[in-house]
Structures are given as structure tokens and as C-alpha cells.
Amino acid sequence: MAETAREIADELRERIRSGELRPGARLPGEPKLVKDYGVAKETARRALTLLVTEGLAVRRKGSGTYVREFQPIRRVANERLSQERWGGGRSIWSADVGQRPMSVTELRVYEAPAPDDVAQILELDDGAAVIIRDRLFAVEGEPVQAAVSYLPADLVRESAIAQEDTGPGGTYARLAELGAKPVRFVEELRARMPSQDESERLHLAEGTPVVEIYRTALTEDGKPVEVNRMLLDAGVYVMEYRITG
Structure with a gap:
């Protein structure tokens, strides 16, 4: 049959x-x-x-x-965002891939007016400037994630966050040095089909969906200091969340 x-x-x-x-x-x-x-x-x-x-x-x-020979990437949100990691000078990104060869490509860092949705999340006035960090992450030479971070320009303009190399611990370690240490993160996820440009950038096979994640980093007093929009190849990621009651 x-x-x-x-x-x-x-x-x-x-x-x-x-x-x-x-x-x-x-x-x-x-x-x-x-x-x-x-x-x-x-x-x-x-x-x-x-x-x-x-x-x-x-x-x-x-x-x-x-x-497929490429092994899935296990993304454990609780581990990658721990202060112990970035506070100790390690990158958040390394939590996902361990010792696998990785690279950051197509990195662009620039200042521009905040998009309307970003300005709302960051509680900025209309037309306020943000520092934008746009990059592509690759593992074993294969692009797996595109990410764009938005941070208030008045807060980070004179720091390493506005440079290509943010230094040990990355953006969150530099925010801590500026007195804006992130202590809480909120992530919103949704699955969707990518645009043509997104498919080409991530080298996606036809019909492959993406996972879009919006992460907001907040300080102790609840002030939002970063919005990070991530686009993940759904075919290579396993999303893991560890919840204790």
C-alpha cells in the first residue's frame, strides 16, 4: 500500500x-x-x-x-545568561557551543535612531539614538544565528560596547562597569518562516523555519538596557529551559 x-x-x-x-x-x-x-x-x-x-x-x-553531519546546538538559556559566566569574562555565546569552532562574522557597530518597537521597550523618547550591534554567528563554518542588539546610545556611546571588540565578558560585563548591570532577562520566542534575505544570510534550506527571540536585559531597578533580536536556524537548535519550583 x-x-x-x-x-x-x-x-x-x-x-x-x-x-x-x-x-x-x-x-x-x-x-x-x-x-x-x-x-x-x-x-x-x-x-x-x-x-x-x-x-x-x-x-x-x-x-x-x-x-546532516552538523550536530545540533543545545541552547540552555539559564546557563548562558548567568552572571557567573559573563561576570567571569566568558562569552554568552560560548555556553551554546563549548569547544566547537565558532566565529562572529558580518559584524557592524553603528549609531542610529531607535526603531519604534525598540524605543518603546527601552523606554526612550521618539528619535532617541541607540548603539546597534549587528552580527552573524557561525559554528564549524556554518551560519546558525543572526543577532542585532540595541542599547541606549547615551548610556554606552563612550564604552567598548560601541567598538567592535567589547572585551572579556562582552556587552553585559561592560554594562556592569557602567553601573547598569543586568540582573534579569525576559525572552519572547516565536517560530516563523524566514524572509528571502534571512534565508540567504543563514544559508537555510528551502522550507526551513527560524526561531525568533527578543531578549530584554533589565537592571536591578527594572530599567531595560538592551534589546537583542536573535534569529536562529530552527533546524540546528535545541531549546532547553531548566525550571525549578
């Missing part, structure tokens, strides 16, 4: 997770799936697309679809 694209994808996914199809292995192509499962070519294509969208497989033009 012919199977659905979902059922075929489920069987291939199980073969990947069991180790039968190892990282880098070529998945059965559309002609073989058509023959083995008695389905239309379009059904076979959708089955492979599902695995690509989930981040388990990648397409190589003119070659086929392969089990």
Missing part, C-alpha cells in the same frame, strides 16, 4: 536515529522511494523535504539528500 510523505519520513528518521543511516550518508533518492513505497514522485520529494526542514538532512545540488 502506498504511504504518505509523513510515514516515509518517519521511517527514514528512525533509520537515522538508530544509526543505520549515519551522518553524511546519502538518503534514498526520489526514484528509489517511488519504487520502494509505490508513491508518486511528489510524495517522495515531500518526504525528503520534511527531513530537510527538521534539520536531519541537507540537499546537495546535483548530488542528492544526505544525513
